[in-house]
Amino acid sequence: MAAPAALDRRVLLTRTLTLTAAILAAGLGFVVFLQFGASDGFDAFDVLRALLIFASTFWLAWGAFTALAGLTTRPPAVPRDAGPLQGMTAILVPVYNEDPVATFARIAAMDASLRATGQRDRFHFAILSDTRNEEVAASERIWFLRLLADTHGEGRIFYRRRTNNKGRKAGNIEDFIKRSGAAYTFAIILDADSLMEGDTMVEMVRRMQAAPDLGLLQTLPTVIRARSRFGRIMQFAGAFYSPIFARGLAMMQGRTGPFWGHNAIVRVQAFAQSCGLPELAGRPPFGGHILSHDYVEAALLARAGWTVRVDDDLSGSYEEAPENIIDHAKRDRRWCQGNLQHSRLLMAPGLKAWSRFVFLQGILAYIAPVFWLAFLAASIAAPLFSPPIDYFPIEYWPFPVIPVSQVSKALLLAVGVGGLLFLPKLLILLDAALRGRTRGFGGAIRTLQSTLTELLFSSITAPVFLMFQTRSVLQVLRGADGGWPAQTRGDGTLSFRDAWAASHWIVTTGGIVLAFAQWLSPQLVPWLLPVALPMVLAPVLISWSSRPSRTTLFTTPAERQAPPVMALHDRVLTRWGADLDQRDAA
Amino acid sequence: MMEVAKPEQFDLDHLAEELGKLPNAPLAMPVQDLEYRPQRGGLWAALRLTRVRKAGH
Numbered sequence: 321m322a323a324p325a326a327l328d329r330r331v332l333l334t335r336t337l338t339l340t341a342a343i344l345a346a347g348l349g350f351v352v353f354l355q356f357g358a359s360d361g362f363d364a365f366d367v368l369r370a371l372l373i374f375a376s377t378f379w380l381a382w383g384a385f386t387a388l389a390g391l392t393t394r395p396p397a398v399p400r401d402a403g404p405l406q407g408m409t410a411i412l413v414p415v416y417n418e419d420p421v422a423t424f425a426r427i428a429a430m431d432a433s434l435r436a437t438g439q440r441d442r443f444h445f446a447i448l449s450d451t452r453n454e455e456v457a458a459s460e461r462i463w464f465l466r467l468l469a470d471t472h473g474e475g476r477i478f479y480r481r482r483t484n485n486k487g488r489k490a491g492n493i494e495d496f497i498k499r500s501g502a503a504y505t506f507a508i509i510l511d512a513d514s515l516m517e518g519d520t521m522v523e524m525v526r527r528m529q530a531a532p533d534l535g536l537l538q539t540l541p542t543v544i545r546a547r548s549r550f551g552r553i554m555q556f557a558g559a560f561y562s563p564i565f566a567r568g569l570a571m572m573q574g575r576t577g578p579f580w581g582h583n584a585i586v587r588v589q590a591f592a593q594s595c596g597l598p599e600l601a602g603r604p605p606f607g608g609h610i611l612s613h614d615y616v617e618a619a620l621l622a623r624a625g626w627t628v629r630v631d632d633d634l635s636g637s638y639e640e641a642p643e644n645i646i647d648h649a650k651r652d653r654r655w656c657q658g659n660l661q662h663s664r665l666l667m668a669p670g671l672k673a674w675s676r677f678v679f680l681q682g683i684l685a686y687i688a689p690v691f692w693l694a695f696l697a698a699s700i701a702a703p704l705f706s707p708p709i710d711y712f713p714i715e716y717w718p719f720p721v722i723p724v725s726q727v728s729k730a731l732l733l734a735v736g737v738g739g740l741l742f743l744p745k746l747l748i749l750l751d752a753a754l755r756g757r758t759r760g761f762g763g764a765i766r767t768l769q770s771t772l773t774e775l776l777f778s779s780i781t782a783p784v785f786l787m788f789q790t791r792s793v794l795q796v797l798r799g800a801d802g803g804w805p806a807q808t809r810g811d812g813t814l815s816f817r818d819a820w821a822a823s824h825w826i827v828t829t830g831g832i833v834l835a836f837a838q839w840l841s842p843q844l845v846p847w848l849l850p851v852a853l854p855m856v857l858a859p860v861l862i863s864w865s866s867r868p869s870r871t872t873l874f875t876t877p878a879e880r881q882a883p884p885v886m887a888l889h890d891r892v893l894t895r896w897g898a899d900l901d902q903r904d905a906a
Numbered sequence: 907m908m909e910v911a912k913p914e915q916f917d918l919d920h921l922a923e924e925l926g927k928l929p930n931a932p933l934a935m936p937v938q939d940l941e942y943r944p945q946r947g948g949l950w951a952a953l954r955l956t957r958v959r960k961a962g963h
Binding site: 444446447458461462464465468474477478479480494496497498499500501502503504588589592593594595596597598600601610616620664665666667668669 | 918919921922923925926927928929930931932933934935936937938939940941942
């Protein structure tokens with residue numbers, strides 16, 4: 321096990337190297353673009369575009385070098401306590417207008433999985449309902465009784481519904497801690513769609529017991545149960561790339577790790593002492609309740625001296641994800657508002673420097689696409705402001721001076737940006753092939769095909785996401801509050817009509833971009849096609865990708881062999897589904 | 907029909923509420939300070955001086 325000081329040095333070294341490399345890559349992009357832009361005369365537009373390239377490239381490079389950090393480091397050994405479990409652990413399941421059958425069946429499955437560990441008595445489940453829909457709430461009560469009967473869970477499984485939703489999910493957890501927190505040493509915080517192996521939960525408690533300064537331990541949830549084309553591609557990307565990115569992140573964050581809001585365990589006393597969230601002064605979207613509370617809670621724990629850690633080696637932690645681009649964009653809209661709200665907290669008193677940097681990263685994640693769009697707009701408009709080429713710059717010299725073509729510089733920039741986007745994923749593929757990790761994804765050849773297709777799909781859909789993210793940022797800046805919609809789960813197939821209704825403005829924008837480019841800078845049109853064409857085809861892409869996937873590509877280990885807790889969940893669903901059918905027939 | 911269903915529904919709700927009751931073990935969760943308040947030193951203090959009414963003689 322690495323000593324804390326040695327670990328801190330490694331973390332500092334990884335941070336310094338990653339930051340330096342990202343700044344150097346962004347600086348290179350800046351200089352190359354300035355040379356390219358200055359070829360036909362130098363003006364303010366060139367500086368503006370070069371600055372936008374700097375900011376955008378920095379963000380891409382940061383992601384790429386995080387992956388490199390993940391590829392070149394191994395998880396440090398962490399302490400674990402092999403003795404008996406101490407105290408009680410509450411497993412919190414906040415629900416908000418979710419389908420009670422699917423959610424409570426997950427609890428039944430996790431309960432059975434815990435029973436198999438022999439440690440079930442050390443765990444309680446608490447279903448924390450914030451459901452506003454009375455019909456869903458009535459259904460929750462009925463299915464809660466069914467859950468109790470099925471698991472003999474009386475006194476171990478609790479259900480309470482709040483009469484108001486103060487503080488949303490963070491307020492829901494806070495309400496539990498204020499009522500019942502003193503009864504528990506640890507709390508595992510889940511989402512309604514979370515699923516976790518009993519062994520994993522026991523292991524999390526053991527790791528918390530072994531490190532008294534550990535305030536929060538985050539697992540890396542694997543996406544499961546995706547059925548659509550979009551869902552399965554995202555599921556593959558999550559299962560194949562995310563462990564490496566998370567490894568890099570863990571190396572960089574050290575003791576100031578992340579909290580992603582679910583599939584994590586907290587030390588209840590630490591959480592209660594440090595994480596009472598205030599309501600920010602002013603109105604939403606920047607004031608009011610803190611939306612992305614998880615990042616803030618991680619920062620507050622670190623401020624109070626607690627360690628926050630992500631252990632990427634912990635398996636058996638699962639979640640579900642949106643099945644189509646529109647649901648993904650809706651979720652992203654909430655995250656966008658939450659992350660931009662963190663701009664209010666950048667200067668919050670006493671936070672660790674790294675926590676402030678994490679807030680800044682979260683903001684950049686949503687601002688960077690706006691930089692790319694601003695860069696494209698500035699590039700299209702640039703010819704309007706550039707002076708005409710002077711072929712006779714030298715007085716009395718009879719021969720024209722033809723400006724040297726700088727296309728090579730533009731190509732260099734394009735290759736560089738492409739490299740930052742694609743190289744980390746290709747290196748992850750190489751690493752997986754060398755370590756035999758591709759076996760779980762259908763073998764080396766199948767994984768290669770899946771990776772290349774995923775790269776193609778993510779490149780084609782990137783402009784569509786860029787537009788949704790830009791709109792989200794503009795909405796938040798305009799003061800529009802996105803509210804708190806329940807996540808749509810289950811079958812997410814979208815008709816072309818639905819897709820058109822949600823994305824016709826992207827088609828119009830793509831058409832306008834191409835028309836302006838053709839009018840002002842026709843030489844730009846071929847460069848713009850990879851961006852503008854997917855925009856024009858947005859409804860087709862959205863509808864097509866929401867349909868059920870039948871390909872053998874994008875196989876993941878959980879698809880090849882259902883994890884035990886997932887099989888248990890299936891069994892409960894089948895049993896409860898049969899009961900429902902019988903009741904309907906009667 | 908409704909008259910029969912209503913008490914049943916009530917019983918179920920009541921039962922769910924009774925059986926679902928969380929342990930009563932309160933724990934304080936103090937609200938944390940997150941708002942940034944710039945220090946009003948130097949120039950602000952100097953400006954405040956100008957607003958102080960003169961005592962006169």
